[in-house]
Structure formats: C-alpha cells, structure tokens
Amino acid sequence: MTSTAPTRHPVVPSDPPALLLDGITKTYESKAGAVQALRGVTYHFQQGSFTAVMGPSGSGKSTLLQCAAGLDQPTAGTVLLGGTRLQGLGEVELTKLRRKQMGFVFQAYNLLPSLTVFDNVALPLRLTGIRPRRQDVLAVLDQVGLADKAKRRPAELSGGQQQRVAIARALITRPAVFFADEPTGALDSKTSRQILSLLREATDRAGQTVVMVTHDPVAAAYASRVLFLSDGLVAGSLDNGSPAQIAAAMSDLER
Amino acid sequence: MFSLSRQTVRRHLPLYAGSFVALAVGVFMLGLAATATAATIAYHGPEADSILVQLPGTDGAGPHSERVVLSGADASGLQVVLSMVGVISGFITIFVIASTFAFAVASRRREVGLLRLIGATPRQVRRMVFGEALVVALAASVTGAVLAQLATPFLLAKASYTELAPVKLEPASPWIPLGIAIAVGLVVALLGARSAARRAGRVGPVEALREAALEPPQIGVVRVVFGLVFLAGAIAMLALIQPGTGEGVVPLAMFTPMVLVVSLTLLAPLVVPWIGRLWALPLVRWTQVSGRLARSNVVAAPRRSASLAAPILAISAIAGSMVLSLSFAADAAAATIRDTLTAPIVVTAPENSAAAPENSGELRERILTTPDVAAADGGISVGIIRADGDSAELEDGEGIDPAVAATTRILTPISGELANLTGQTVAVGKEMAGLEHYKVGSEISVVFGDRAKGTLRVVAVLPDAPGVNGSMLVPLALARQHAPAAVPERWFVQPAGGVDPAQLIGALDRQLSGTGAHVVRAEQWEQEQADGLRKGNQLGLVLLMGPAGLYSGIAIANTLLMGSLQRRHEFVTSRLLGATPAQIRRMVLWESSLVGAAALTLGTVITATVGILLRHAMTEGLRDVPTTIPWALLLGIGALCLLLATGAATAPTSFILRRTSPADAVGD
Structure with missing residues (x-):
C-alpha cells in the first residue's frame, strides 16, 4: 500500500484522452428519497491504459461504468469519448457511437443463445450494415483461441470459452474503449487469467483502452492502474500494484 | 436482420409455439369460413326451381338480373352464419395474437437489451421483432390454410341438408378464399406484433445488465x-x-x-x-x-x-x-x-298434404262442418319475390281472408285499413315498412312464384308477428291465382261464442280422424x-x-x-x-x-x-x-x-x- 490519497492527474495529458469524465454526478430518485451514487467524479482514461475500478459495494463503480459508456445519463457532468460529448446525443447516435467505439464484456456472458459463435462475433458488424468477412471473424476468434469453435452455439461452450467469445465480439469492431464489468466474476482462476491476459493484450498490442470494474485484487493487478471509488468519489489510485497491495488498499477503504 | 429473426425464432420456439398455434388455429377458422362461403356462393340450386329476376338497377349499378331459388332452399342462412364466424374468428385472432406477441417480447427484455448494448438501434430491434412475427405468421398462416383446405369437405358434408343450408354443398376453388385467409392472418399478426415491436424498441441497453425481468x-x-x-x-x-x-x-x-x-x-x-x-x-x-x-x-x-x-x-x-x-x-x-x-285451437295439416291438394279441400270442408266452429283461418303460403331497384328478395307471402283472419289473430293495423286487402294489394310488417320506407299507398314490384310479374299496392302496415303471419299478406284470391297447388299448412280455429275449446278439440279430433291432421290447443x-x-x-x-x-x-x-x-x-x-x-x-x-x-x-x-x-x-x-x-x-x-x-x-x-x-x- 503506497498511497490512497487522491492523486491529481495532468489536465492536459501527453496522449489525447480516450475517455474523459468531467464532474459526473448521478442521483437516483427513490421512494426513500434521493440516493447519490456519484458525487462529482472527474477522471481521464488515457489511450492505451488498462484501468481497474475498485471500491466497496455501493461505492458507485457500476454506475460510473454505465455513465462512462453512455448506457445511463449522469445527473450532471460530461463524458467525452474520443472527443465526442455523449451528453446531448440521441438514442440512435449513442447506439452508433457505442457500436463503433466501445466494446463490452460482462460477468454474465451475454451471448445470443440462438446464434453460433461465428454469428455472435459477426453480429456487431451486421448491425452496422457491414457484411462480415469470414477471415476477419476467424482472425479474432483465433486471437481468443476459439477458431475451432466457430460453429458451436454458446450453450455448448464452457463459461470461460463463452467469455472469450464475448471478448472476440468486442474486438471485431476494433473499439477505442473496452468496458468490462466483473468479467471474471463467474470464472475459475485459470480461465480468469486467460481473459485478463486478452484484455491486457488489447491495450499493449493495439493501444485500446480498457476500463474494468472488479472487486478481485488478483484481476485488478493485471491493470496498469487501479482507481479506487468510495461513496461516489474517487478515493485514490495505485499504479502497477501487486494483488497484496491492492487488497490492502481496499481493506483500508472499507474501514 | 431477417436471418437473425429466423434464428431467434428457432431458439425461442417454445415461446413462439404459442403464437404459432394461436395464429394457425385462427387462420384455419377464417380459411374454413372462407372456403365454405365460397361453396355457398358457388351453389346454384336446380335451374327448374329458380327465377331470373330482371332488375332495373339504381344509382351506379346498371340493369342486371339475379337468380332467386323459389323453394328458399339455398345456402343463404349458412352464409350469414359463416360471415359471423369469420368476424368473430378475426376479432379473437387479433386479440390473442397481440397478447401472445407482447408476452413473447416481454419475457426477452434481457436479450433485447443485449442487442441494444452491442449496437442495435431501436429501429433495428423493432425490425427484428417484426421480422420474427413475419416468420411465425407466414408459417402459421400457411399451416392454417392447408388444414382448412383439408377440413373443408368435412364441414360441407356436415353443413349440407341442415336448417341453415337444406342443400348439398360442394367445395369450390380454394385459391381466393384461402388467399384471403392467409392475408388476413398476416395482417393480423403484423398488427399484433406492431405494439410488441414498439415496446421492444423502448428497451434500453442497461436492461442487459439487470437481473429482474419484471416490466x-x-x-x-x-x-x-x-x-x-x-x-x-x-x-x-x-x-x-x-x-x-x-x-x-x-x-x-x-x-x-x-x-x-x-x-x-x-x-x-x-x-x-x-x-x-x-x-x-x-x-x-x-x-x-x-x-x-x-x-x-x-x-x-x-x-x-x-x-x-x-x-x-x-x-x-x-x-x-x-x-x-x-x-x-x-x-x-x-x-x-x-x-x-287469439284462436284457442290450431289444426296442422299432414306433411304430405301438398302432394294431394284434393285432400285439402276435404280437410277444410270437415273443419267448417264441425259444429260450433265459428271461423277457420287457413292461410296459403305463396312465394313472392320483391324486386327492388337492385336487389331481389324472396318473401314468404301468405294469402288470407281478412275477415276470417281478423277473428283468429290480432291484425290491428298501425296504419291503413285491412278491409282494403282485395285485388292487387298487400299488407306488410312494420319492420319491412321501416327498412324499405313503405307507406300506405306505396307500390311494390314483385314476381310471383309462377313467374308472373305484378305490382302490389300497400294497404296496411301491421305489427310484426313472425311465426304467425307471413312477411307479406295478400288477398286469398291473389295467392290462389299464383299458387294454385298450395294448401294451408295450419288452420287457426275459433269456436262459436260460449263453446269450451276443450270440447271442440274432442269434436274436431273425431271429425278429422283418418286425415292425418293434428288438433292441438293454441x-x-x-x-x-x-x-x-x-x-x-x-x-x-x-x-x-x-x-x-x-x-x-x-x-x-x-x-x-x-x-x-x-x-x-x-x-x-x-x-x-x-x-x-x-x-x-x-x-x-x-x-x-x-x-x-x-x-x-x-x-x-x-x-x-x-x-x-x-x-x-x-x-x-x-x-x-x-x-x-x-x-x-x-x-x-x-x-x-x-x-x-x-x-x-x-x-x-x-x-x-x-x-x-x-x-x-x-x-x-
């Protein structure tokens, strides 16, 4: 554990920011009264970075991810993705942006059970109106080590294999930013390592940006930086931490 | 998106099986009603028994002719029922399809959310749901139509020689009626799918991440x-x-x-x-x-x-x-x-009396000669075709003697005078008068059962009494003239004043024994x-x-x-x-x-x-x-x-x- 104090980041980064959050707040109205999930989060995700977002339950990490990906509208603040302001975009424009610039990997594998592996991976291209080239689809499947499973259906694959298909589906559009929410939450440690290595590869090889929400220090250790959230605010960060260091920082936060 | 629709349908077969069954049964019933209707339209009845009525035609429609089957033995009753079957089937089909499609979509919110997440626009989602509906609708409609075609001969066999269609019906060409049934099935399915598709389009990408599927x-x-x-x-x-x-x-x-x-x-x-x-x-x-x-x-x-x-x-x-x-x-x-x-006694003639009219005169004689009979009112039925500008309608005319009939039934006119029912005149019911705008003095062009044309002047409008009175009452002499072979099917008998109807029934029974006629209390x-x-x-x-x-x-x-x-x-x-x-x-x-x-x-x-x-x-x-x-x-x-x-x-x-x-x- 080195530092849990909020760290300032340069306002003008050397690389253009892949994703910029500026003063994000999110308030949910419920019968019991207003609940503040995010209370003013400002952060740059630099291009090619792999950031893990951690925090106790209720710290707002999933809300942060949803706001950053434009799945949910923040109550206040702006999100810039690759220079495009998400606020003020219509549903269709948001969808098109999501389709081109973002990839998603979630705990529940989120594959369409009716489609083969090949068709699942090719689906984002088809939705864009592009006829997927066979070798492209097979190339990303090869990247995740599933080139031989193209004709299977999701139900015939193990959990780890399904998650790799989900990553291949996210890879096919070459998105600028990957959003991952507990991608290894339902997997054993060996399969988890494969998945995390794949995400890491995306940043190292292709310069893609990964934002991953997790509660697992081992998973977070694959990231180049861990961002800690607490009570809807950025509580600090840790660069290149070991699982032990990250776990210690987490238990400090939860105290 | 269409191939995606096809694949999702295959996957969600149990969910869509409901919609499929519902629509297939709906199209089956519509198709059956349509093919049977086609059979009733194609039915032409025996040539000898029908009259070709020339119609002058009214605004728009030129002069044309219409065939009317004189015995009334056509399939029009069945046709009315079939069209109502069609309406009710169509109505319930729309109903069932809308709710089953809504159901199928509601239970797949997560999947739709996922599609939205990976880049499907609301429009694409709507098209997908619509496409699914189309796949199901096509399969179901064709299945329903084929089944209807197979079942048509059975239905026609069952429906022939019944009260609704006292004739033999044969299947007609199925292409047009089944085409209509399939088209209706498709339209109904797509209408039902429309609201479901709209609702699916409103599902947000976050739904993919939520566990609870409650709407x-x-x-x-x-x-x-x-x-x-x-x-x-x-x-x-x-x-x-x-x-x-x-x-x-x-x-x-x-x-x-x-x-x-x-x-x-x-x-x-x-x-x-x-x-x-x-x-x-x-x-x-x-x-x-x-x-x-x-x-x-x-x-x-x-x-x-x-x-x-x-x-x-x-x-x-x-x-x-x-x-x-x-x-x-x-x-x-x-x-x-x-x-x-008002008559307390009814005598019904034996069923085969029409074949032997000479017996009828004898029956009349025997009733009238029974002591204490004050009046015996036996109307003669005569087919009268009302030829109006552009339609020809067969009415059950009845020839009556107004003086006798007035003592056995209540024939108090709403307007006009029944005593004037002589010569080329007619008394009509209130319903027909209202529908056709007949008033006392109106003239109605008619064709009688013996193919003679004529014009009848309305002399009275009576309260409706189907079952007792014919729909057009004409003078007895006029009915005899155009239907010489017809005989009264029943006699309304009024006893003389002070006579107990029960005693008269006994007397009539004895008097009419052997004729096959039945004497009963009214x-x-x-x-x-x-x-x-x-x-x-x-x-x-x-x-x-x-x-x-x-x-x-x-x-x-x-x-x-x-x-x-x-x-x-x-x-x-x-x-x-x-x-x-x-x-x-x-x-x-x-x-x-x-x-x-x-x-x-x-x-x-x-x-x-x-x-x-x-x-x-x-x-x-x-x-x-x-x-x-x-x-x-x-x-x-x-x-x-x-x-x-x-x-x-x-x-x-x-x-x-x-x-x-x-x-x-x-x-x-």
Whole structure:
C-alpha cells in the first residue's frame, strides 16, 4: 500500500484522452428519497491504459461504468469519448457511437443463445450494415483461441470459452474503449487469467483502452492502474500494484 | 436482420409455439369460413326451381338480373352464419395474437437489451421483432390454410341438408378464399406484433445488465385513452339498444360486447388488479400465506394479469351475451306469437298434404262442418319475390281472408285499413315498412312464384308477428291465382261464442280422424313454434361459438402456459426461501383463480348489461314475457374458463417444481 490519497492527474495529458469524465454526478430518485451514487467524479482514461475500478459495494463503480459508456445519463457532468460529448446525443447516435467505439464484456456472458459463435462475433458488424468477412471473424476468434469453435452455439461452450467469445465480439469492431464489468466474476482462476491476459493484450498490442470494474485484487493487478471509488468519489489510485497491495488498499477503504 | 429473426425464432420456439398455434388455429377458422362461403356462393340450386329476376338497377349499378331459388332452399342462412364466424374468428385472432406477441417480447427484455448494448438501434430491434412475427405468421398462416383446405369437405358434408343450408354443398376453388385467409392472418399478426415491436424498441441497453425481468408497472397514456374511447363508443352503442331501434337491436347486442371487450382489455391493467383485490379478500382470510402471495402477484404485475385475463374476458363476454341475447330474442318471439294468435285451437295439416291438394279441400270442408266452429283461418303460403331497384328478395307471402283472419289473430293495423286487402294489394310488417320506407299507398314490384310479374299496392302496415303471419299478406284470391297447388299448412280455429275449446278439440279430433291432421290447443302449438326457434338458434350458436370457444380455450391455456413456464426462476427462488412445492402450487392456483374470477366478473357484467337492455328493447308492448335464462350453458362457460385457466397455470408449475431443486437458484 503506497498511497490512497487522491492523486491529481495532468489536465492536459501527453496522449489525447480516450475517455474523459468531467464532474459526473448521478442521483437516483427513490421512494426513500434521493440516493447519490456519484458525487462529482472527474477522471481521464488515457489511450492505451488498462484501468481497474475498485471500491466497496455501493461505492458507485457500476454506475460510473454505465455513465462512462453512455448506457445511463449522469445527473450532471460530461463524458467525452474520443472527443465526442455523449451528453446531448440521441438514442440512435449513442447506439452508433457505442457500436463503433466501445466494446463490452460482462460477468454474465451475454451471448445470443440462438446464434453460433461465428454469428455472435459477426453480429456487431451486421448491425452496422457491414457484411462480415469470414477471415476477419476467424482472425479474432483465433486471437481468443476459439477458431475451432466457430460453429458451436454458446450453450455448448464452457463459461470461460463463452467469455472469450464475448471478448472476440468486442474486438471485431476494433473499439477505442473496452468496458468490462466483473468479467471474471463467474470464472475459475485459470480461465480468469486467460481473459485478463486478452484484455491486457488489447491495450499493449493495439493501444485500446480498457476500463474494468472488479472487486478481485488478483484481476485488478493485471491493470496498469487501479482507481479506487468510495461513496461516489474517487478515493485514490495505485499504479502497477501487486494483488497484496491492492487488497490492502481496499481493506483500508472499507474501514 | 431477417436471418437473425429466423434464428431467434428457432431458439425461442417454445415461446413462439404459442403464437404459432394461436395464429394457425385462427387462420384455419377464417380459411374454413372462407372456403365454405365460397361453396355457398358457388351453389346454384336446380335451374327448374329458380327465377331470373330482371332488375332495373339504381344509382351506379346498371340493369342486371339475379337468380332467386323459389323453394328458399339455398345456402343463404349458412352464409350469414359463416360471415359471423369469420368476424368473430378475426376479432379473437387479433386479440390473442397481440397478447401472445407482447408476452413473447416481454419475457426477452434481457436479450433485447443485449442487442441494444452491442449496437442495435431501436429501429433495428423493432425490425427484428417484426421480422420474427413475419416468420411465425407466414408459417402459421400457411399451416392454417392447408388444414382448412383439408377440413373443408368435412364441414360441407356436415353443413349440407341442415336448417341453415337444406342443400348439398360442394367445395369450390380454394385459391381466393384461402388467399384471403392467409392475408388476413398476416395482417393480423403484423398488427399484433406492431405494439410488441414498439415496446421492444423502448428497451434500453442497461436492461442487459439487470437481473429482474419484471416490466415496469406503468400503463401507457395512449392505451388508457384508447380504452376510454372504446368505452365511450360501447356506451353509445348500449344506449341504442332500446325499444325505438327496432330490428337492428339483435346485431347490436352481438357486436357491442366486442367493443366493450376491446375497451376493458385496454383498461385491464387498471381494472383487473382492482377486481382481483376484491376477490382476494376472502382468500387472504382463509389461507395462511398462499392467498396473500397470489394477491401481491396479481397486483404487482398488472400487465401480466391483464394479458392472462384478456382471452377469458373475451370469450365469456361474447359467448355469454350471445347465448343470453338469443334466448331473450326467442322469449320475445314466443310472446309475440302468443299475443298475436287469439284462436284457442290450431289444426296442422299432414306433411304430405301438398302432394294431394284434393285432400285439402276435404280437410277444410270437415273443419267448417264441425259444429260450433265459428271461423277457420287457413292461410296459403305463396312465394313472392320483391324486386327492388337492385336487389331481389324472396318473401314468404301468405294469402288470407281478412275477415276470417281478423277473428283468429290480432291484425290491428298501425296504419291503413285491412278491409282494403282485395285485388292487387298487400299488407306488410312494420319492420319491412321501416327498412324499405313503405307507406300506405306505396307500390311494390314483385314476381310471383309462377313467374308472373305484378305490382302490389300497400294497404296496411301491421305489427310484426313472425311465426304467425307471413312477411307479406295478400288477398286469398291473389295467392290462389299464383299458387294454385298450395294448401294451408295450419288452420287457426275459433269456436262459436260460449263453446269450451276443450270440447271442440274432442269434436274436431273425431271429425278429422283418418286425415292425418293434428288438433292441438293454441298454447301447445305456440310452445312448439318457440321450441323450433330455439332449436334453430342452437345450431347457429354451436356453429358460431363452437370454433370461437375452442380457439379461446387454446388461447387461455396458451397464455397461462407461457406465463408459468417463464417463472421458473421465481419458483426456484421461493423454494430456496423455504416454500414447499405444495405452497407454490397453491399460490399459482389462487393466482390464476383470481385472474379468472376478475375476468369472469367483467364478462358477467357485460353479459348482464347487454341482456337486460336487449330484453327491455324487445319486449316493449308485450305482456308477461317468459324469462328463459340458459343457466346451465352460461355457468358451463364460466366453469370451463376457470377450469382451463387454473389447469393451464398449475400443470406447468407442477412440472417445473418436479424438475428443479432449490439449489438451482444458486447456479442460475
């Protein structure tokens, strides 16, 4: 554990920011009264970075991810993705942006059970109106080590294999930013390592940006930086931490 | 997107099987009604027995001719029933399809959310759902049409030589009728899928990340507005069911329930939970926990409750109103016959007397020579074709002697003078006069059964009395002239003053022994007429409500089956929380009973409202109208609906509970 104090980041980064959050707040109205999930989060995700977002339950990490990906509208603040302001975009424009610039990997594998592996991976291209080239689809499947499973259906694959298909589906559009929410939450440690290595590869090889929400220090250790959230605010960060260091920082936060 | 639609349909086959079955059965019935109608249109009757009537034609339509079958033995009765079968089938199909598609989409919110997440626009999602509907609709429509084609010969064989079509019907070319049925099926499916697709388009990408699949409980403003508009329309139609409306009142009483059903279905998410809550009051008191749970489920998922209640509401209201309306109409008709006939004795001629007219004169002679007979009124029936500008209608004309007839029946004209019924004149009923705008002095072009043309002048307008009077009353001499072979089928006999009818019946019996004629009291004859009417109604009712009832039964079972199969996760979780399988089964039983009871309550309200209004409208001016409520039939409809609803809900629940253990909740 080195530092849990909020760290300032340069306002003008050397690389253009892949994703910029500026003063994000999110308030949910419920019968019991207003609940503040995010209370003013400002952060740059630099291009090619792999950031893990951690925090106790209720710290707002999933809300942060949803706001950053434009799945949910923040109550206040702006999100810039690759220079495009998400606020003020219509549903269709948001969808098109999501389709081109973002990839998603979630705990529940989120594959369409009716489609083969090949068709699942090719689906984002088809939705864009592009006829997927066979070798492209097979190339990303090869990247995740599933080139031989193209004709299977999701139900015939193990959990780890399904998650790799989900990553291949996210890879096919070459998105600028990957959003991952507990991608290894339902997997054993060996399969988890494969998945995390794949995400890491995306940043190292292709310069893609990964934002991953997790509660697992081992998973977070694959990231180049861990961002800690607490009570809807950025509580600090840790660069290149070991699982032990990250776990210690987490238990400090939860105290 | 189309290939995606095709693949998702294949995957969700159990979910779409419901929609498929519902639509295939709907198209089957429409197709059957259409092919049978085509057969009735193609039927031409024997040449010798029909007349080609030349019509001058009115505005638009030029002069043309129309064939009229003189014996009246054509398939027009069947045609009317078939067109009503078509309307009712179409109506219920729209109904069932809309709710099954909505159901199929509602239970796939997560999947739709996922598509949105990976980049499908709302428009693409709408197209996908629409595409799925198209795939299902195509397959189902073609299947239904093929089945209809296979079943047509059986239906025609069954329908030939009945009261509705006393002729032999042969299948006609199936292409046009089946084409229409398929087209209607496709249109109905796509209309039903439209609202489902719209709703799917509104699903946000975040839905992919949520666990709970419960729909938000709000009800669209548009839905409520449309519900109120239909309700207003139905109330306006109900207001028309009153004595002044006349002949339109029976069809009105049959179609108003449909409008009411549409309205109440739209408003069901508001109404059904509320009524369900009332029915739950005793249930919560009697049961420990299952009744309470059932109530919360019905109230918390108003949309689900509403779509489960819809088919029960539809069939109970439509079938109930129809059964009650026809029964009340028969009551009113029976009262009319009773009030019109004043003669206490009726003599019916033997059935074969038409073949031997010379016997008829003898019969007349014998009746009149019986002591104490004051008057014997035997009308002669004569076919009269009313040739109006552009239509030719066969009427059952009756030749009467006004002086005699006035002593055995009440023939007090509304306007005009019956004594003027001599020469080329006619007296018509109030209904025909109203429809055709006949007044005293109007002239009607006619063609008689012997193909002679003529013009009849209206001399009187009488109260309607079908069953006693013919629809056009002409002088006896005129009827004899155009139907020389015709003989009276029944005689109304009036005894001389102070003579006991019972004694006269005895005397007539002796006098007429050997002729084959029957002498009965008027009450008995009236009863036979009413029974005949009810029997005729019953056949129509079976033809009308049989398929619709079967279809609704399938629909009720369908929606409840789909509903229960979707709830595996909920059941398993409840098991984990410590609910025994028996408790869950009881909860589902009470739940489906509450929904069924709420729907039947609404159906009963509709049936009773329509029945009471119709009765009031039809019995105006009649005294002591008997009230025949077919309780067995009505209660049977209700019980069957309830049985189907609870059975279709509990059977899959038991199946799921046998196949799963609480531990599944953890791994799911």
